[in-house]
Amino acid sequence: MDIRRNHRDMTPAQKSAFIEAILKLKNEVPSILRPGRQSRYDDFAQIHKNSMGLGDPIIPNPHRTPLFFPWHRILIRQFERELQAAARDPGITIPYWNWSMVGPDNPFTADFLGGNGDPFREQRVSTGRFALEEQRFQINVWDTHNGDPGLQRNFGNAPDEPLPSTQAIDTTMSRTPFWSHPLGWANHAEMELHNPVHSWVGGNMARASSPNDPVFFLHHCYLDLLWERWKRQHPTEPPFSSAPDFEHARMNSTLIFQAENLTAPWPQTWTVMQTLDTEELNYRYELRDLE
Numbered sequence: 001m002d003i004r005r006n007h008r009d010m011t012p013a014q015k016s017a018f019i020e021a022i023l024k025l026k027n028e029v030p031s032i033l034r035p036g037r038q039s040r041y042d043d044f045a046q047i048h049k050n051s052m053g054l055g056d057p058i059i060p061n062p063h064r065t066p067l068f069f070p071w072h073r074i075l076i077r078q079f080e081r082e083l084q085a086a087a088r089d090p091g092i093t094i095p096y097w098n099w100s101m102v103g104p105d106n107p108f109t110a111d112f113l114g115g116n117g118d119p120f121r122e123q124r125v126s127t128g129r130f131a132l133e134e135q136r137f138q139i140n141v142w143d144t145h146n147g148d149p150g151l152q153r154n155f156g157n158a159p160d161e162p163l164p165s166t167q168a169i170d171t172t173m174s175r176t177p178f179w180s181h182p183l184g185w186a187n188h189a190e191m192e193l194h195n196p197v198h199s200w201v202g203g204n205m206a207r208a209s210s211p212n213d214p215v216f217f218l219h220h221c222y223l224d225l226l227w228e229r230w231k232r233q234h235p236t237e238p239p240f241s242s243a244p245d246f247e248h249a250r251m252n253s254t255l256i257f258q259a260e261n262l263t264a265p266w267p268q269t270w271t272v273m274q275t276l277d278t279e280e281l282n283y284r285y286e287l288r289d290l291e
């Protein structure tokens with residue numbers, strides 16, 4: 001059983017193993033979606049871009065629907081498994097970032113995810129292993145036309161969208177049911193917690209191909225954890241619910257990761273119901289992180 005933890009609790013060796021696994025997936029594992037044009041890491045940016053209606057649009061778009069949490073759960077779990085395979089290390093798991101920049105909560109350090117973009121150099125990240133100068137992390141998937149080859153960040157560029165406060169998180173966690181427009185738990189979590197973090201990090205994270213920035217996976221890992229925490233805090237609530245207008249978002253709906261008639265990124269499929277128990281997917285969070 002894989003255990004996911006706060007990045008702050010990782011040892012330096014665990015941190016560098018995680019970064020190294022990303023660099024292997026980025027440089028040593030061939031793409032399945034666009035062989036010869038990108039890497040397996042880049043396939044995840046491609047899938048996400050497609051899910052946002054660009055490139056080869058995925059129907060249904062899981063964003064702003066009850067599928068948001070189940071769909072991203074599978075996306076990041078598949079990424080985690082591919083990291084393990086790339087590094088030949090079953091101990092690799094995706095850590096989470098709790099959206100705090102205070103002290104050890106800040107993941108944007110030179111020994112981990114690298115820092116903010118450099119305003120004098122196209123907002124490119126210039127510290128850490130993902131800096132373009134290190135020559136092991138080049139962007140290969142863009143939303144539309146070819147863009148900058150460097151990973152870009154622009155912290156706090158949207159002053160009206162700060163990182164979520166603990167109070168904002170608490171407010172969201174008190175919402176029920178799972179889905180109810182606009183104030184259900186998932187609705188609120190996507191719009192009030194998830195979206196502002198993408199905007200706050202800025203650069204690649206603010207675009208449809210946001211998995212280009214590895215922090216995407218730490219961000220979505222925390223959202224995934226919050227779903228588990230919400231389930232524990234509201235034990236009488238169904239862990240998933242939908243609405244009549246979402247005919248593609250039922251318990252027995254199969255999650256879609258590719259446009260019709262195009263290559264699937266992986267052979268397995270999952271229904272929404274098969275995503276509801278993380279242990280069925282062979283991972284879990286520590287109990288103390290769920291309380």
Ligand SMILES: [Cu+2]
Nearest residue numbers: 048051063072
């Ligand atoms: Cu998304």
